[in-house]
Amino acid sequence: MKYHSIIFDLDGTLWDATPATANGWNEALKVLGIQNRVTREDIRRVTGQPNEKCIEMLLPGMSKKYRNLYDLLASYESLGINSEGGELYEGVQTIIPLLASKFPLFIVSNCEDWYLDLFFKKYDLKNYFKDADCFGSSKKPKSVMIRQLVEKHKLKAPVYVGDTASDQQAANETDVDFIFCDYGFGTIENPSPSINSFQELTKLL
Secondary structure, X not given: OOOOEEEEOOXXXXXXXHHHXXXXXXXXXXXXXXXXXXXXXXXXXXXXXXXXXXXXXXXOOXXXXXXXXXXHHHHHHHXXXXXXXXXXXXXXXXXXXXXXXXXXEEEEEOOOHHHHHHHHHHHOOHHHOOEEEEHHHHXXXXXXXXXXXXXXXXXXXXXXXXXXXXXXXXXXXXXXXXXXXXXOOOOOOOXXXXXXXXXXXXXXX
């Protein structure tokens, strides 16, 4: 299996920041006087969707009642992640530099732009990636972001590494090969190829 470049999803693929996100959201809900609370499992269940869709799935109708809901959730989530951070999956910190010495690396995620910036800031990994795009910056679907990266950098034989069915669909829509991270947040039927840990990626590549 020969690839010339690697495009990564972020959440469920490189790190897990769901505890900090859930804590931040719950602080925001307290400030607004909303009784609802979210759990880490709730966040994991909707991760991979654009942020506004995640909010609507977990807090249906709340954005119409509380006009500042999006901004307040983002503000407290940012504080939470900046304070608590996210947990890199085992091997990411050492393997990303190794992969970057052999492949051009990229990130395409449905996260917000500030969220991607915090990821880079927390683990000082930005210099290992040639480029990145996210929904918060482009407001475009993953398939479009992937296609634009491929065209912009004239990528030959790229592969997208992600952990959800929507990641697989985005790769399929752009005729990019897909590697499924079985350790992440999502499930897909008959994933092939797949990896059970981030370390397995080096063997597969």
